[in-house]
Amino acid sequence: MHPELNLQLMDTHAGGDVSRIVTGGIMQLPGATVRAQMEYLRDEADGLRRLLLEEPYGIPEMSVDLLVPPTDPEAAAGYIIMEVMGYPIYSGSNTICTATAVLEAGIVPKREGWQSFALEAPAGLVHIDALVHDGVVEAITCGGLPSYIHTYRTSIHVPSIGDVTYSVAYSGGFYALVDAASLGFSLHLNEERKLAECAYHIIEAIQAERGFSHYTLGDVGPLPFLHFMGPLEQLSDHFYRSRSATYVHPGVICRSTTGTGTSARLALMNYEGLIKPGDRLETVSLRETGFIGKFTGVRQEGDHEVVENTITGKSYVLSRADIVVNCDDPMVDCGGLTHILTSAHPE
Structure with a gap:
């Protein structure tokens, strides 16, 4: 015993x-x-x-x-x-x-x-x-890790899917960022299983083809994550919203949009010139929950424009x-x- x-x-x-x-x-x-x-x-x-x-x-x-x-x-x-x-x-x-x-x-x-x-x-x-x-904790805002775009709009052939265009961001881990609509997804809950299967095949193909190195951390292992991006809605001069889904492991789509996934999307929006410091992005999950990322600043680190940001959400x-x-x-x-x-x- x-x-x-x-x-x-x-x-x-x-x-x-x-x-x-x-x-x-x-x-x-x-x-x-x-x-x-x-x-x-x-x-x-x-x-x-x-x-x-x-x-x-x-x-x-x-x-x-x-x-x-x-x-x-x-x-x-x-x-x-x-x-x-x-x-x-x-x-x-x-x-x-x-x-x-x-x-x-x-x-x-x-x-x-x-x-x-x-x-x-x-x-x-x-x-x-x-x-x-x-007496109730209504919101937590935390600093997101400095994020940047490593690779912008490259393509890979994925067996059973076809050619997939993706970008790669670092936001605490390397993320493949893909347009959900281009793969036939509208990012609703009934697509969860198919999203996980699709992401698995894309990540496997990318891992087999190449690796990624952080500009200060060096090799941090194979690219593990994929963030599906829905259409970007502009709700006001400084506020945007997008449906999103984050894949983290075979069979696992996060219930939330994830803070690091939101930071990765902010880095891409900055790279594409869509936002400026002070702008906010709400990412909305398959379960209609959301986080709000705020673009707080940008700095140059070698060849990379690094986005500073915060993430706001509520925990129960x-x-x-x-x-x-x-x-x-x-x-x-x-x-x-x-x-x-x-x-x-x-x-």
């Missing part, structure tokens, strides 16, 4: 994407920065990610965010993002959910009106503006729970996990 092992969770969602915030039960991870702690978790303790994203505890469409003590003195908390594809250094929806959880857990006391604080992601310090009304708390990790359960793999659980190491 194994001892009873426990994790404390707060389940949240932003735009439909569920983020499981791990608020307790994990030992202090080694590493001088949150990025280094993420690398330790990835290399030495991947069991936590697999436990909470696989049956019987979770599903691949979820994300996990582990709260850790910050290493930057300006940050109120650190967080490590875990998804089915691995450990992204940044995510807009996960940041919105984590910021909400930090407020709901009292790590940052709630104050009525707007308040500001910082979180430390593996990508670095993230500025947060939170709106609280009658779904549950607070203790998870019992039963290592005697044949469906539970405790490998790469027990050595970081505090309940496995009683004092």
Whole structure:
């Protein structure tokens, strides 16, 4: 018999994407920065990610965010993002959910009106503006990663689909950006399965043909994401809207439009001369949820025009729970996990 092992969770969602915030039960991870702690978790303790994203505890469409003590003195908390594809250094929806959880857990006391604080992601310090009304967190605005266009309107032949025109943006990960209408999609919920299948074939073809390198980070792995873009509607002089869908993994279209997908679209709109600083874009998902990206500035980095931006959305708390990790359960793999659980190491 194994001892009873426990994790404390707060389940949240932003735009439909569920983020499981791990608020307790994990030992202090080694590493001088949150990025280094993420690398330790990835290399030495991947069991936590697999436990909470696989049956019987979770599903691949979820994300996990582990709260850790910050290493930057300006940050109120650190967080490590875990998804089915691995450990992204940044995510807009996960940041919105984590910021909400930090407020709901009292790590940052709630104050009525707007308040500001910082979180430390593996990508670095993230500025947060939170709106609280009658004790409810109504909106989170977080800084998106600087984004740029790597490749503009190139073409690839995809078996079973034909020739596909795409651009590539970096916004925390490399994204293929494709026009949904050109592939026969109107971006509604009944197309979800076909969108996932189509994106899978396009990503497989791109990965087989070429790789991408960030101008400072270098090789960050094969291109993983695809963002389907709907028609752009101009609602006012400075406000645009577009239906959108983001593919992240075989079979998985995000419930939300994703913060990094929205940042990638802003980078493309800037590249095409469609927006200027101060303009906003609302991306609308298959489930009619949305994030608002704001183009806040641009700077030149070598050959690239880099777009600075923010992402605004709302997160909802779904549950607070203790998870019992039963290592005697044949469906539970405790490998790469027990050595970081505090309940496995009683004092």
